[in-house]
Amino acid sequence: MIGIVGAGAFGTALAVALGREGRAVTLWARDGAHVAEMARTRANAGRLPGVAFPDSITVTAGIADLKQAEAVLLSLPMQALRGFLQHNPGLNGQPLVACCKGVDLLTLKGPTALIAAACPNSVTAILTGPSFAADIARGLPTALTLASADGEALQHLLSTPTLRLYRTTDVIGAELGGALKNVIAIAAGVVMGAGLGDSARAALMTRGYAEMVRLAQALGARAETLAGLSGFGDLVLTCTSAQSRNFRFGQALGAGQGFDPTVTVEGAATAKAVHNMAKSMDIDMPITSMIAALIDNQITLPQAITALLTRPLKQE
Numbered sequence: 001m002i003g004i005v006g007a008g009a010f011g012t013a014l015a016v017a018l019g020r021e022g023r024a025v026t027l028w029a030r031d032g033a034h035v036a037e038m039a040r041t042r043a044n045a046g047r048l049p050g051v052a053f054p055d056s057i058t059v060t061a062g063i064a065d066l067k068q069a070e071a072v073l074l075s076l077p078m079q080a081l082r083g084f085l086q087h088n089p090g091l092n093g094q095p096l097v098a099c100c101k102g103v104d105l106l107t108l109k110g111p112t113a114l115i116a117a118a119c120p121n122s123v124t125a126i127l128t129g130p131s132f133a134a135d136i137a138r139g140l141p142t143a144l145t146l147a148s149a150d151g152e153a154l155q156h157l158l159s160t161p162t163l164r165l166y167r168t169t170d171v172i173g174a175e176l177g178g179a180l181k182n183v184i185a186i187a188a189g190v191v192m193g194a195g196l197g198d199s200a201r202a203a204l205m206t207r208g209y210a211e212m213v214r215l216a217q218a219l220g221a222r223a224e225t226l227a228g229l230s231g232f233g234d235l236v237l238t239c240t241s242a243q244s245r246n247f248r249f250g251q252a253l254g255a256g257q258g259f260d261p262t263v264t265v266e267g268a269a270t271a272k273a274v275h276n277m278a279k280s281m282d283i284d285m286p287i288t289s290m291i292a293a294l295i296d297n298q299i300t301l302p303q304a305i306t307a308l309l310t311r312p313l314k315q316e
């Protein structure tokens with residue numbers, strides 16, 4: 001049995017994709033009423049409308065029901081992961097696969113470091129890469145990165161004919177790719193929302209990628225990991241699709257409009273965390289820092305655009 005923590009869009013989509021292949025999946029959610037509704041309707045109308053649960057999915061509000069899982073996928077928003085782990089020490093010892101993208105604002109740790117700190121007896125991994133929950137749930141072809149010190153068994157456990165997992169041991173590179181691209185996706189949304197055009201977005205994505213690689217390499221990641229699915233691949237997807245919540249949040253910011261605060265926008269907190277991290281390491285991340293300042297209302301949109309366009313001319 002595969003355990004999944006978090007019945008949001010992504011956790012539910014993974015449950016459906018794996019369940020459709022006949023694999024037994026237990027999907028945990030914290031809210032008993034939500035679990036009861038999913039059990040009754042065999043769907044998660046709030047997060048993944050129009051997708052029926054295969055028979056092999058069981059839903060539960062009891063975390064102990066995941067005790068026998070071959071692996072537990074943690075599909076929670078990044079800023080909720082640390083608290084969840086603190087309150088559920090019983091997971092220690094089980095293989096734990098982070099499915100979240102971001103950096104914890106308080107500790108400046110990524111998901112696998114948080115898991116390793118809370119559950120030192122667990123094998124840890126991260127599943128990341130370009131994938132919208134709705135696409136996965138519809139059975140559309142998707143390729144992801146599974147990063148772990150030794151992820152071969154997990155790769156086979158979690159791959160399906162339409163959900164193809166590529167394996168790497170560069171955990172830090174894979175998780176930073178997923179975390180940092182969300183910040184650049186907000187910036188790409190700002191560019192489009194402010195009406196600066198497709199050429200400006202391409203420039204932003206390219207310079208954004210340069211700063212992603214700069215920080216990741218300084219933290220020990222391999223540049224080729226950033227060039228793969230979890231970095232470049234996810235950057236392209238998220239910066240160019242209105243399916244992305246990070247992109248849509250940026251669009252609203254750029255257009256001076258409000259945005260539903262209940263929608264998960266991982267890049268917002270991660271922008272602040274990465275800005276703090278880069279500052280302490282004396283690494284230049286102008287786009288990320290601009291987005292952090294913009295979200296915090298420390299600068300206005302015209303000021304942000306002017307600051308980026310008037311940076312000293314330099315070699316590419």
Ligand SMILES: NC(=O)c1ccc[n+]([C@@H]2O[C@H](COP(=O)([O-])OP(=O)(O)OC[C@H]3O[C@@H](n4cnc5c(N)ncnc54)[C@H](O)[C@@H]3O)[C@@H](O)[C@H]2O)c1
Nearest residue numbers: 007008009010011030075076077080100101131132133264
């Ligand atoms: N949605 C996608 O297309 C997609 C694709 C790839 C990766 N991801 C990643 O998956 C992670 C989860 O995103 P999502 O889209 O499923 O978000 P979501 O907003 O759809 O769902 C988040 C779920 O987590 C639950 N939750 C929040 N705080 C919790 C807590 N403290 N304890 C227990 N449960 C809690 C919520 O009730 C909700 O069910 C994010 O890091 C995101 O970047 C999402």
Ligand SMILES: O=P(O)(O)OC[C@H](O)CO
Nearest residue numbers: 129130131244245246247
């Ligand atoms: O909707 P977003 O912006 O959280 O993006 C979802 C996934 O990360 C895309 O790979």
